[in-house]
Amino acid sequence: MTVLSNISFNAEGFMTDPKQWNKEIAAELAKQEGLETLTDAHWKIIDFCRATGLATGKSPTLRQITVGTGISTKDLFALFPKGPAKKVAKIAGLGKPEGCV
Amino acid sequence: MKTFLILGAGTAGTMIARKMAHALDLNQWKVIVVDKDEEHYYQPGFLFIPFGYYKREHVVKPIRGFIARGVEYVVSNVEALEPAENRVTLANGRVIQYDYLVVATGTDIHPEETEGLKDGGWGENIFDFYTYKGAAALASAISRFQGGRLLVNVVENPIKCPVAPLEFMFLADAYFTRKGIRDKVEITYATPLPGAFTKPVASAALSKILDEKHIHVEAEYNTGWVDSSRNMLVSYDERELPYDLMVSVPLNKGAAFLGAAGIADELNYVKVDKYTLQSTEYPNIWALGDAANIPASKAGAVIHFQMEAAFKNIRAHMQGKPMPDAFDGHALCYIETGFNKATLIDFDYTHEPYPGTYPLPVVGPFALLGQTLPNHWGKLAFRYMYFMMMHGIEIPLPNKFSMVGKRV
Structure with missing residues (x-):
């Protein structure tokens, strides 16, 4: 039994029910994304994404995260390498951030 | 006397101004439209400028020629919008109190937001084609280009017209082929998206065309900065892409005064209900066209399709009635694929572009997601339809999205 055994995911590995999420799950998902430990800086971003994601029903975009948290895009990429918006959404138990139209 | 104020005399502003001037009693209402410019641009035509297919006279016309009778046209920048006071202050000092406001100030490119983009080779070996000036400068760079990256x-x-960068590359492929130097030109497309387009079925079809034309796609590319000393584009995950000629689609943003007024999102697009197009913050403000933050394409056809809904809703709101019409997010785009062919996509908020046919009386049907010569004519005919539309002549394109002719 791991913390993830009763959690449902979609084909791309995003949680399908954000209500099932907790901090333990986040830490586990972060490990799958290659982040062994989550620092305060990580949590600041995860918390922001949880809050906006639950309020709007959508995962925030990269720009919404940088504007909302005041963290620069460069730093964001250092904290969550490769695709930060997608990575944070996954760890925060939210859906995949929408592309544009 | 009441005031119906429109900010922006582009596609959306010009159309709504005419509709309002016709509908409102001009003994009781003043209709004012403000624009920073005296020139109206046929923006879809910018795409053809870099290859010499269109000249200035095809895409630039005086705004005054499109302003309907009874509408006051003011040339000025907007200094400030104070929505709680129903007040707009213009850069020329004039203060306008409005009863209703339509924001139609569009979107602009912001190369200065990317490190090294504006202060490096901008105008030398880095160009845009989202402004007339940029497209004209690019035309001379392309005519001189003898090969390279x-x-x-x-x-x-989001960017204005999300298919335009693809069309640009398809046309570049055809242009360099005709010139006999295609084998000396390497074309690369660096996009933040996971593929060629936002919607899966169209993305697959467009990827196939890119492949056939030997255009390399660098997907999920988050542009970090430009190192113009080495002619290198670098992403935040430090993928380096060298260039001899770069065509940049810089960050797009709405007008800064909208963000300052507190009615817009982080990119200065006005927050509206995506169906009624009414501001979510102030009931007497609407936003049309590229200036609104709706999840629809920023494109001229979208404006045509949303106009009727916006007009009916504003009229109903003035009369204290429930808003009767809902915009469905309908977009219809001809995509020029080079060698006198084009493809066509038709979609809305809930339906992605599908293959099939798009029925139009007399001139149609047009092939959806197929590359045909009639689609190319359709693309060229759009310019005539556009200017008809700007003069207030109804064009025969149904507003609402329909599944007729589509194969799922």
Whole structure:
């Protein structure tokens, strides 16, 4: 039994029910994304994404995260390498951030 | 006397101004439209400028010629919007109190937001084609280009006309082929998206065309900065892409005064209900066209399709009635694929572009997601339809999205 055994995911590995999420799950998902430990800086971003994601029903975009948290895009990429918006959404138990139209 | 104020005399502003001037009693209402410019641009035509197919006279016309009778046209920048006071202050000092406000100030490119983009080779070996000036400068660079690496980069989405960068590359492929130097040109497309387009079925079809034309796609590319000393584009995950000629689609943003007024999102697009197009913050403000933050394409056809809904809703709101019409997010785009062919996509908020046919009386049907010569004519005919539309002549395109002719 791991913390993830009763959690449902979609084909791309995003949680399908954000209500099932907790901090333990986040830490586990972060490990799958290659982040062994989550620092305060990580949590600041995860918390922001949880809050906006639950309020709007959508995962925030990269720009919404940088504007909302005041963290620069460069730093964001250092904290969550490769695709930060997608990575944070996954760890925060939210859906995949929408592309544009 | 009441005031119906429109900010922006582009596609959306010009159309709504005419509709309002016709509908309102001009003994009781003043209709004012403000624009910073005296020139109206046929923006879809910018795409053809870099290859010499269109000249200035095809895409630039005086705004005054499109302003309907009874509408006051003011040339000025907007200094400030104070929505709680129903007040707009213009850069020329004039203060306008409005009863209703339509924001139609569009979207602009912001190369200065990307490190090294504006202060490096901008205008030398880095160009845009989202402004007339940029497209004209690019035309001379392309005519001089003898081969090397052509890099097309979308910095961040959303952008005006999301298919335009693809069309640009398809036309570049055809242009260099005709010139006999295609084998000396490497074309690369760096996009933040996971593929060629936002919607899966169309993305697959467009990827196939890119492949056939030997255009390399660098997907999920988050542009970091430009190192113009080395002619290198660098992403935040430090993928380096060299270029001899870069065509940049810089960050797109709405007008800054909208953000300052507190009615817009982080990119200065006005927050509206995506069906009624009414501001979510102030009931007497509407936003049309590229200026609104709706999840629809920023394109001229979208404006045509949303106009009727916006007009009916504003009229109903003035009369204290429930808003009767809902915009469905309908978009219809001809995509020029080079060698006198084009493809066509038709979609809305809930339906992605499907293959099939698009029925139109007399001139149609047009092939959806197929590359045909009639689609190319359709693309060229759009310019005539556009200017008819700007003069207030109804064009025969149904507003609402329909599944007729589509194969799922």
